[in-house]
Amino acid sequence: xxxxxxxxxxxxxxxxxxxxxxxxxxxxxxxxxxxxxxxxxxxxxxxxxxxxxxxxxxxxxxxxxxxxxxxxxxxxxxxxxxxxxxxxxxxxxxxxxxxxxxxxxxxxxxxxxxxxxxxxxxxxxxxxxxxxxxxxxxxxxxxxxxxxxxxxxxxxxxxxxxxxxxxxxxxxxxxxxxxxxxxxxxxxxxxxxxxxxxxxxxxxxxxxxxxxxxxxxxxxxxxxxxxxxxxxxxxxxxxxxxxxxxxxxxxxxxxxxxxxxxxxxxxxxxxxxxxxxxxxxxxxxxxxxxxxxxxxxxxxxxxxxxxxxxxxxxxxxxxxxxxxxxxxx
Amino acid sequence: xxxxxxxxxxxxxxxxxxxxxxxxxxxxxxxxxxxxxxxxxxxxxxxxxxxxxxxxxxxxxxxxxxxxxxxxxxxxxxxxxxxxxxxxxxxxxxxxxxxxxxxxxxxxxxxxxxxxxxxxxxxxxxxxxxxxxxxxxxxxxxxxxxxxxxxxxxxxxxxxxxxxxxxxxxxxxxxxxxxxxxxxxxxxxxxxxxxxxxxxxxxxxxxxxxxxxxxxxxxxxxxxxxxxxxxxxxxxxxxxxxxxxxxxxxxxxxxxxxxxxxxxxxxxxxxxxxxxxxxxxxxxxxxxxxxxxxxxxxxxxxxxxxxxxxxxxxxxxxxxxxxxxxxxxxxxxxxx
Numbered sequence: 001x002x003x004x005x006x007x008x009x010x011x012x013x014x015x016x017x018x019x020x021x022x023x024x025x026x027x028x029x030x031x032x033x034x035x036x037x038x039x040x041x042x043x044x045x046x047x048x049x050x051x052x053x054x055x056x057x058x059x060x061x062x063x064x065x066x067x068x069x070x071x072x073x074x075x076x077x078x079x080x081x082x083x084x085x086x087x088x089x090x091x092x093x094x095x096x097x098x099x100x101x102x103x104x105x106x107x108x109x110x111x112x113x114x115x116x117x118x119x120x121x122x123x124x125x126x127x128x129x130x131x132x133x134x135x136x137x138x139x140x141x142x143x144x145x146x147x148x149x150x151x152x153x154x155x156x157x158x159x160x161x162x163x164x165x166x167x168x169x170x171x172x173x174x175x176x177x178x179x180x181x182x183x184x185x186x187x188x189x190x191x192x193x194x195x196x197x198x199x200x201x202x203x204x205x206x207x208x209x210x211x212x213x214x215x216x217x218x219x220x221x222x223x224x225x226x227x228x229x230x231x232x233x234x235x236x237x238x239x240x241x242x243x244x245x246x247x248x249x250x251x252x253x254x255x256x257x258x259x260x261x262x263x264x265x266x267x268x269x270x271x272x273x274x275x276x277x278x279x280x281x282x283x284x285x286x287x288x289x290x291x292x293x294x295x296x297x298x299x300x301x302x303x304x305x306x307x308x309x310x311x312x313x314x315x316x317x318x319x320x321x322x323x324x325x326x327x328x329x
Numbered sequence: 330x331x332x333x334x335x336x337x338x339x340x341x342x343x344x345x346x347x348x349x350x351x352x353x354x355x356x357x358x359x360x361x362x363x364x365x366x367x368x369x370x371x372x373x374x375x376x377x378x379x380x381x382x383x384x385x386x387x388x389x390x391x392x393x394x395x396x397x398x399x400x401x402x403x404x405x406x407x408x409x410x411x412x413x414x415x416x417x418x419x420x421x422x423x424x425x426x427x428x429x430x431x432x433x434x435x436x437x438x439x440x441x442x443x444x445x446x447x448x449x450x451x452x453x454x455x456x457x458x459x460x461x462x463x464x465x466x467x468x469x470x471x472x473x474x475x476x477x478x479x480x481x482x483x484x485x486x487x488x489x490x491x492x493x494x495x496x497x498x499x500x501x502x503x504x505x506x507x508x509x510x511x512x513x514x515x516x517x518x519x520x521x522x523x524x525x526x527x528x529x530x531x532x533x534x535x536x537x538x539x540x541x542x543x544x545x546x547x548x549x550x551x552x553x554x555x556x557x558x559x560x561x562x563x564x565x566x567x568x569x570x571x572x573x574x575x576x577x578x579x580x581x582x583x584x585x586x587x588x589x590x591x592x593x594x595x596x597x598x599x600x601x602x603x604x605x606x607x608x609x610x611x612x613x614x615x616x617x618x619x620x621x622x623x624x625x626x627x628x629x630x631x632x633x634x635x636x637x638x639x640x641x642x643x644x645x646x647x648x649x650x651x652x653x654x655x656x657x658x659x660x661x662x663x664x665x
Contacts, residue, residue, distance in 0.1 A: 011488070015495050022496075026505060151653065155646035157597065159604055160638035163624050171628050266497045270601055274624070284500045285605055288507055296504045303497035311495065 004319055012312040019304040023297055024065050051095060054078065068092065091301070092294035096287070101298045104283060109302075111181045112279035114191065115198050115271060116264045122203035124257055127210025128250065134211070135218035136241060146211055153208025162201045162274035169197060179275035198275045202268065206260065214253055221249040251321055255314045262310020266303025363582075370658035377654030383647040387450065394451040398444055403430075405448045405614045409439045424632035432636045436626050442633065446640055448614035453644075456526060456609075457595035460533035465588045467534060468541025469580070473572050475542065476549025486542065493539035499601065502532050506607040522613045529608055533595055541587050548580055582659040589655050593648035600641055616641045 056064055070076055071090035078086050078093055086093065091101035134146035169175045179197055182190040221227065222245055230240045267281030276282075280299055287295035361369070371377045390397065398404055412425055417437045419425030424433030424442070432442040475486035509528055514520050552558065553576075561575045600617030602608035609615040616637050623633040 011491070014488070015492055018492050019495060023501075023504075026508060151649055152646065155593070155642055155649050157600060157620070157638065157641055157645075159601075159620055159624065160634070160642065163620070163627055163634050163638065167627050167631060167634070263497065267500050269499045269503070269605065273605065281500065284503055288503050288607070291507075300497060300500050300504055303500045304495055307497055308495050311491075 008315050012308050016308050023300045091298035094292050094295045096290045096292040101294050108279050108283045111277055115268055119199040119202040120261050122199055123206035127207035128214045130211040131214025132218055135215045150208040150211040153205055158270045159274045165197050165201055181277055198271050217249040221245050258310045258314035262306045265306040367658045374654050376650055380647045380650035384651055387644055391450040391454040394447045397447055401444055403441045403444050405445045409434055413439050424630045433632055436630050442636055445614040449616040452609055452615050453596045453599050456529055456599050457592045460530045460595045461588055461591040463534045464537035465541055467538035469545050472542040472545025473549055476546040477553055477572055490539040490543050498536050525609050544583055552576055552579055586656045589652035593645040596645055
């Protein structure tokens with residue numbers, strides 16, 4: 001287990017490193033002049049020149065990269081116009097928002113988390129429940145309805161579903177307010193009412209995928225020998241399905257769920273745009289539109305961090321559950 | 330590099346038995362080639378027939394867009410301001426539906442929705458098919474090489490696969506597309522639509538090959554030790570021959586399935602990018618951007634939201650249904 005853990009963590013770190021080099025190269029080297037977009041409208045040449053100097057754009061590229069990375073782990077000193085010293089998770093300074101990028105991230109991350117976590121609970125329970133039921137009732141109308149739901153959900157577009165939900169529940173019936181974010185600890189009821197449409201939209205689409213996966217997984221498990229053995233030795237049906245089969249079928253889903261949640265935490269871009277919620281994804285879109293390089297860079301890094309970490313967590317979790325993984329080649 | 334948990338569901342096609350070993354599936358199927366067997370099963374599957382016909386119809390409509398334009402007599406850029414009221418909203422039922430404008434008019438610009446949708450379908454189908462072809466080809470080559478050669482090459486490709494899958498697609502695309510455009514065109518220059526197409530397809534290729542590569546690699550690893558490969562080796566076949574003449578024919582089932590499911594995925598992704606304003610830009614018609622525009626009229630002109638929304642759903646749905654049916658038909662273990 002120890003060796004596996006070390007090897008796996010090392011490869012995750014390597015991936016993160018590669019992502020950071022790639023994004024850094026992409027954003028600070030590729031454009032003709034990275035500064036033009038960073039300076040808001042009608043800015044004078046002096047200011048442009050100062051920005052250029054403070055960013056150290058004339059330094060060698062490797063030095064720029066190392067400086068950026070040092071900022072993330074140790075903090076660094078930025079120019080006076082960038083607010084002087086920037087503490088440890090320093091992701092640079094945004095001239096568009098006039099604040100350190102880490103402040104922006106700290107503000108918008110809770111929004112994305114508040115969208116993803118309840119939505120994930122909803123889509124997992126709905127999806128896996130549907131999949132299990134349809135596998136156990138294979139071939140009946142329940143199964144066909146579940147498959148139909150799954151295929152429909154998998155073909156829907158989030159922005160369209162979101163639009164329809166908004167139209168019906170907010171504008172026509174007025175059941176829920178226009179989506180907005182209230183911090184959970186300020187007012188949990190408001191928090192839920194403001195985000196419920198986003199949860200439902202995400203859950204509709206994702207639960208469809210999970211219903212399909214868990215149905216296939218359950219059917220495969222049910223055809224395995226240990227299930228037949230359990231049935232043959234007289235274990236009650238409910239126990240065979242509920243304990244033996246469910247557990248075996250659900251394990252692979254853990255992997256996929258982990259990855260999906262990791263990816264979603266990196267920014268539910270379309271959801272946030274459709275419902276006008278200012279999370280990581282919408283921040284990234286805004287940053288792209290205003291050419292705010294430090295913020296774009298940070299959002300990509302944060303998203304990649306979530307994906308890589310989820311990947312790692314899932315692999316370790318899997319190794320803990322299934323001894324074949326850590327002992328095998 | 331093996332990741333057992335990732336295999337089920339995500340990877341279309343059946344894992345173990347190669348399509349050639351499907352003789353036990355149906356008693357009367359003896360003497361049929363796998364392709365014939367698949368065709369027969371597809372024809373018997375009602376879902377496959379209906380979705381297949383729908384698909385062909387949609388593809389014909391999309392590809393014949395210029396002809397339809399000519400028959401319909403209205404171009405995608407023609408404006409009909411006279412049919413709008415003084416607030417720029419289309420007059421009449423369902424956003425100005427009439428025998429002249431079948432799906433009504435866009436609020437504001439007064440362009441015909443029907444013809445813009447047909448053209449938009451053409452845009453997304455062209456991009457999706459090209460991207461799916463390129464990514465499948467890349468993925469197959471990478472997967473076959475990684476799986477068969479093994480060792481350091483396998484580790485390197487495996488790590489590249491991990492890297493490609495670790496990049497947050499939407500956010501990365503969001504950042505890369507404008508940057509690349511800015512590299513070649515100034516901030517105020519118009520970016521030609523051909524360039525937009527190329528950038529989108531390129532981005533899909535960079536991200537999309539990894540899934541296919543992982544799937545193919547897994548298959549090759551399990552086929553590598555089989556007798557027919559040994560036989561080819563013993564009779565002196567070169568590496569290229571073994572990879573592409575011996576192994577590849579055994580892989581076409583999962584490749585076909587992943588291709589058929591990649592097309593709707595790219596249609597969705599293209600629409601999403603255009604929805605975010607970084608895919609296909611004005612004035613080229615595009616479904617994703619149409620919905621993005623229409624959401625602003627959600628309360629005043631809901632028909633404008635529904636036409637493109639439902640169209641894109643139908644296209645993706647038909648592809649998904651057909652891909653699913655194809656998977657069943659190609660699966661040697663399926664009993665249908």
